[in-house]
Amino acid sequence: MAISNVEGLAGAVQGRVVERGDSGYDEARALYNAMIDKHPAAVAYCADEADVSAAVQFARDRGLRIAVRGGGHNGAGLGSVDDGLIIDLSAMNNVTVDPAARMVRVQGGALLRDVDAATHEHGLAVPAGIIGTTGVGGLTLGGGVGHLSRGCGLTIDNLVAARVVLADGSIVDTDAERESDLFWAIRGGGGNFGVVTSFEFKLHPVKDIYGGPMFYELKYARDVLSFYRDYIADAPREMGAFPAFQIAPPLPFIPEKRHGDTFVLVVACWSGPVADGERALKPFHDVAPVFAEHVGAMPYPALNAAFDGLYPTGLQHYWKANFVKELSDQAIEAHVEHGTKVPAMTSTMHIYPINGACHDMASDQTAFAYRDANFATVIAGMWPDPAQNTANTRWVRDYYDATAPLSEAGGYINFMAEDDQSRIKANYKGNYQRLVDVKKKYDADNLFHVNQNIKP
């Protein structure tokens, strides 16, 4: 184990430093996933890229392990490290929109809701994830899947440049021309190659959308899932929609006596003309009776924040994921068998569509290799009480064991649990060797290893 020596760190960076034993230490080390209980030697709240560079060099010189924390959302707890240094980017959350150029520059510690708020003012959006409190950093570096993926591609497909602090502390700009290997690798390869202090994304004209969740009785689960599979294969690209299993939360649009019952859902996001929204969602109303819904025209950030309250910081998380090319009848049976047994109101299973614009990029064009997959599934165990850990992780594992053989070998790295490191090669399939080569070039000593790690 590395020696924990952080003496002098506070003088090396401008931002606040919290060390073990300081008041506020437990708050500073807390992660979104309360199941992960790591004790870093210190947390450095970097103020700018010079601070990030100083922190990297400080840790490197002293043999301290490094974890980089963007939004801290990672289910595997990869934003922290025992006895090492957390380079926390939360103070670096500026978002600067250039509406005329349809571009946005986002600092590495911003949250999705920061980006949504700033871009929505101009009627523009970056395609990203479905929860506002997720960090742009981790989400983007893994790929970035969400409501707009079918129409606008993954988040990385909209990344045009980034600034990165490398393992030697140097600061480089990267894009298709500059450090192009690095630019290729950070689009899906996670935090393996350096600390990204800012991202530049192109923006899409998405302001208000038509959509929301539709709840169906479980007896329609098979019909809904098979309809969804067929419909989404060639639905208009403006249609983002994913099915889910969900215990009904106490929401006003769900009759009180059904709170706590399990339903199959479709969450839709029609980003075409709002006036066409009702017509666009009609197929979802025709497939089976919708028991309850909260569907209509709304600002895009409202849908992106709609579930934030359901998923506060401090839940226990255990997730499993797969890519899927064909959602077979057998797979649907497995989903019906296990999805209907979802054990907690905050646990769920989502099948995200990653066809449409996500297929416009070739599998080797970015590090994100599964451009031939049509879906990214996630079995997301999330529950409040650690006493329920065994039952909830069991549900996730049983569900995964039933569906993984009917899926691709790899899954989306951002939906992986701590025990999924053995799947790294499968997650990158044909791109893995190039990732190793880029890792050797930029981080031969594997300084940045607290991630879904690509070993040099």
Ligand SMILES: Cc1cc2nc3c(=O)[nH]c(=O)nc-3n(C[C@H](O)[C@H](O)[C@H](O)COP(=O)(O)OP(=O)(O)OC[C@H]3O[C@@H](n4cnc5c(N)ncnc54)[C@H](O)[C@@H]3O)c2cc1C
């Ligand atoms: C409730 C919930 C909803 C989610 N919804 C979606 C979704 O809709 N779509 C989707 O694609 N994903 C989704 N995710 C998964 C999410 O993308 C990952 O959890 C991601 O790792 C979160 O990034 P973060 O910055 O918040 O995490 P952190 O825990 O801060 O970091 C995660 C990893 O990324 C690295 N990292 C973070 N920022 C940087 C940076 N600036 N430079 C270098 N490395 C960095 C870290 O070192 C670490 O290895 C969701 C997660 C949760 C918990």
